[in-house]
Amino acid sequence: MANHPDAAKTGDLKLSSITKSFGDFLAVDDLDLVIPKGSFFALLGPSGCGKTTTLRMIAGLEEPTSGKIYLGDTDLTDTKSYRRPVNTVFQNYALFPHLTIFENVAFGLRRRGIKEVKESVEKVLALVELAHLRDRKPTQLSGGQQQRIAVARAIVNRPALLLLDEPLGALDLKLRRQMQIELKWIQTEVGITFVHVTHDQEEAMTMADTIAVMNEGRIEQLGSPADLYENPKTAFVANFLGQSNFIKGTVESTSGADQFVNLQGTRIAIPAARNSSTHKSLLVGIRPEKFRIHNVGDATTGNKLEGGVVTDISFVGVSTQYQVEMPWKQELMIFEQNDGGAPNLRKGDAVTLSWEPHFTFALDGDEDVKSGLAGVDGE
């Protein structure tokens, strides 16, 4: 199935200044996006940020207020949905309740008058390992099975593009993890471009090659999962993907690739490439697991912050989480692996923190530290 017949005729999906307004509400705001052919692309963002709307415009179920959609060199903007080489796995699966599983999967093939329906359907049912359920009705299937049939019904058509709108949202955690692996495997197997919409950052990170973080109808940042995590450009992205400690600082000097920052009275180094701000005042971000925690006086490498006091310790199996209060009255969060590297600490102990400069990122000082935090709790 890897050599898809239509895929050869198509290419990258390009959204060019796409805008969608409902009345005077801007659901998608002047969005530019290129989704490379064959990639597993995730649109990640909090509820209501315009993910579904974007997907529906790509599928042709919603008309953009302005802007253009291209697949390769073809302009799809005014093409009817049933003429687009695009298939969707809907948020609620939308399987046809009056048709058997077999007929559900065969639906698209029959509409296009394709021969060898039986063969293709059986092949794709085998791929999702549900061949034995071909004569059942959708209501007789479990949630996970319905989800796989929804995927099968879409990929059997070998579209140039498969759109998945939170396809795993209704499943419990264990099944969701399993389906994530399966979907990823299917994508590699069939080689179709997947555009996967989710508000689960972990899901996006484990599955996608490229993630676009969306917020209020715009793309906040686009990149590989590691890139977004290690080098977020806004507080929203930093908070939406994982947790961060933000400390206010000011730039003191720049020498070559390094910048020196006054961080609440301590001079630290950060790679200039990791500073996405041109301002003097910065928000310096350090992920909790990047910190190392030491007894006062122990040897450290990299950047160092002194004068911390442990205010809380919680043991969570693979790691221990510390709350440390700094002299400027800010609580920092530190995760240490339980691999014997960290000292034995108790509440009230004085500690020193250290971290490697290249694990630092810096944002504009006027960024909202709390931006995007709701998304983390949302799950």
Place this chain on the structure above:
Amino acid sequence: MAFAHAGTATASKPGRAGMRIPYLLLLPGLLWLLLFFVLPLINLAETSTKTPIAGGETGAYEQTFRLQNYVDAFSENSAQFSRSFIYALLATVLALAISYPLAYAIAFKSGKYKNILLVLVIAPFFTSFLLRTIAWKQILGEEGPVISILRTFHLIGADTSITATALAVITGMTYNFLPFMTLPIYASLERIDPRLMEASGDLYANGLTTFRRVTFPLSMPGVVAGTLLTFIPAAGDYVNAQILGNPTTKMIGNVIDSRFFRIVDYPTAAALSFTLMAAILILITVYIRRAGTDELI
């Protein structure tokens, strides 16, 4: 059809008291049925095989278990029987042809006017059935708008009229039963998840194919309910034929009516009623089997 699942909700409560609750809930309905349906039915069955008392006055009958009554009743009135079914069928088809687009438009295209349109569909119910039928006579009558429009466009001759014809009876029934057709179809269309139609479009079906393959099959429960709710009362109706028809458009309802109330020939009237009921039951059983709606949830 819509009530099919009602019983299951209470059945899940465990314990002996819980087991009894569904039956208790059924009780008033069952009593009602027994009192006003089963007992009269038995009475009717009993009447249908009676014969007149020899030398007795009119209306005096004795039980002789004469099954020949049925044969006589049917053979004497076979024309009215077939007319009833043909008229009812035509009225049902017409009502379906008018109601489906109407219900579809209300369900999917009416936007904020949905509720107003629904009220308009039911509005005729605020007046009595009889009054509506008489009004229909006015509409189709010599002074009415229909005749004058048809005459203006020379679609009918100056001396043709519509009242007292089969057409008047059939259109009258169509009109009277329209809400019974429209509402169930509307209800089942309304229940369809619009995302199913989007999914169909997403899977290369154009508008018409989506309607044929998805929307229409999913609205079948409503179509079946609507056609039954129209056909059954239409087949037994006598008001429309009485008010809008002529002696050659008499339906079986008119015969039963006159046997019961004018000729006081109770056994024939009862036998006719039973035959009508049996015929309708058979037709409907065949129809439901063919429509295959039991497969739809």
